[in-house]
């Protein structure tokens with residue numbers, strides 16, 4: 229199976245879906261490492277699955293470029309062929325982008341190019357859109373500007389809060405992310 233590294237900052241529900249898919253017989257990919265920028269609760273999913281974890285907190289480094297280098301080194305150390313940002317809430321820098329050209333993808337809780345950034349669900353709700361969704365993109369040097377690999381629409385309900393809408397987005401998001409990773413790692 230193709231080794232895939234997953235980077236998280238949060239609860240890791242997308243990571244859990246990837247781990248479950250990787251555990252299925254004949255899965256084309258395996259999760260070779262999970263990295264976080266803090267003691268994210270989602271790391272428990274990796275520990276339970278026996279997958280190596282590493283935490284690379286920005287605060288441990290003198291400046292952003294030093295953290296960028298350390299993060300890239302930690303990802304390289306688990307030797308992935310594909311890197312998945314699954315709720316990783318920091319921009320990745322040039323060292324990681326250069327180590328894995330065209331091999332880093334990100335999942336985002338909005339229909340890009342609408343509502344990029346850290347608050348895709350909140351911003352869509354505040355704008356008043358009636359349809360939002362989830363996007364899986366290739367990561368480039370911009371903020372959620374990379375090539376779109378897959379999208380799914382989700383209707384906004386009149387009584388939605390950020391939490392209820394985000395939960396419905398995540399239901400479609402995790403299925404789509406597993407589909408994209410499966411297709412990127414399957415033999416042609």
Ligand code: GAR
Nearest residue numbers: 238239240241242315335336337345
């Ligand atoms: C996901 O909805 C993901 O799209 C979002 O964080 C959530 C993580 O959930 N990412 C971003 O907003 C990136 N800008 P999870 O930790 O349960 O997988």
